[in-house]
Amino acid sequence: MSTTLLLVQLLNGLQLGIILFLIAAGLTLVFGVMGFINLAHGVQYMVGAYLTFHFYGMTGHFLAALVLAMIAALVLGLVLEWLVFRRLYDRDHLDQVLATFGIILFLNEAVKVIWGPVPLSVPTPEALSGSFFLMPGLLYPSYRIAIIAAGIAVAVLLYVLVMKTRIGMLVRAGATHPDIVAALGVDVRRLFMLVFGFGAMLAGFAGGLAAPIFALEPGMGDNLLIVAFVVIVIGGIGSIKGAFVAALLVGLVDTLGRTLATDTLRLVLDASAANQIGPALASMLIYVLMAAILWVRPQGLFRARSA
């Protein structure tokens, strides 16, 4: 394992972590403020990616497509909130899980009907199609650098929004004492809708960003959703800071695990056994990490609200 390869994998892990953060942030924000567990967050990510594909086909311009997709994702989120989710805030978690599961089935199938079951791809935007010179012997695709930068920008923006603005203050107060916030005369329904729409837009943004690097297919958000769950469980449900730290941790552990597991196992096992067990073990790594962290801290690393 050369240092260069290790560095590239570190960057890949960082980039996966950023995508996970963008998904997990919306999820944890919605849960933190409303106590609402939204399984459909993953399909909203998928829809964001497909919309980016669609608008790219119409405009031929990636940035325009991304912005249009974000607006459409926001609208979709608000429509879902209006149609279904607002009826679920007072229900128990099981009802929320089931209803959002129904939405997943519907949207995955709808995407299959509209865009077909065949994987699609979005080309990398022209300006970012080259490679970025990091150090002698190490070139890294510019687009992936852009993803990392965009993710960090969103993290900073979220931090400022949540910690420095009036809305952020309400969000933080709502996360810990929702009843008091309502009693103080805040229109909680509007706050909920706002947070929900913002979360949906973040998921759509993540989908759009990921469109040029992942294949677009129905159900593409489902697996990422569960990894995002792992992220927010590790980070502490409701905590944006927790989501950021845990997303990077999970991204790095997963990526490095896949690279290193087989090689590490070769030290103790013969090559064919290592080739067999390595990938299986690597794919289990983040869940073992989650179990280990929960064993020590059942509430996650940064707790924001009791579940």
Added chain:
Amino acid sequence: MSRTLSTTAPPRPTWQGLRLYSPAILVFLGLALVPTFASLGAENYILGLVTRLMILAIAAISLDLLLGHGGLVSFGHAAFLGLGAYTTGILLTEGVFQAELIVLAVIALSALFALVTGAVSLRTSGVYFIMITLAFGQMLFFAASSLAAYGGDDGLTLWDRADLFGTDLLHTRQGRFYATLAVLLATFVVVNAVVDSRFGRVLRAAKENPTRVAALGFDVFRFRLAAYVLAGTICGIAGMLSALQAEFVSPAIMSWQRSGELIVMVVLGGMATRNGALLGALAFVLLEVWLADLTVHWKLIFGPLLVLVVLYAKGGLAALLRPLTAEGRHG
């Protein structure tokens, strides 16, 4: 709450008991007749479909022990289906053909997996528990997907059949049908007996008010863990039956959507009721077959239907049948 404990005295095999279990008795009678009617036409299709239905019913009944009676929303129950199926598939591939040995291995592995993951998951509650069980299920899914030696993503076709105590009972569709029916009946009886037992009462009371149950001197964690292990083990056996029936195993059996479907079955039938999980599995599979017959995109209908059921139809089928069964409300 106090009613919960007082209204659940074990029903004796009287008229009342017959009435309470009447939907299940009808279903079992109907199932026993299926092979006779199936021989009239499309036998393979019908036997295969109904066997699959019964396997899902076993899984759903075991899940209701956690979901309904225990109040533990496990979103990773399909992992046990997968564990049972893969244990069966791998043993058959490696040349172990004795079904009695396979079932022992399935029980041991399912119980062990339930013990370890349950011990971690049950330290948490609420949304954490949902997400953690989901994550553990996904862990097993990806582990199976990476098992290149046993088919990986594509799954594993089983070329050999299992012998039950040296007989070829499990070699025919009919034989597997009756074996599955027997396991389903046993599961139904055992789970209802467990629910009626002192153990079941503690479990249900802990769902209502864990603090009070703990104050009475019960170790809630242990009771829940025992229920988790029991439910996982039963579901593991369902997985084994699934592998034998389909003669094929793939990671799809334990996708998280499958776990979601099991929850849907339990809720559709009515949680924490006598007949609910059984009826729910029946209704789910028949609905799926019917909708899939209407259109390949049946999920476009099923998804919104599910949302409507959650929003407007609480209590499931068991609530509809309450005039018939006179079942007391609990939970």
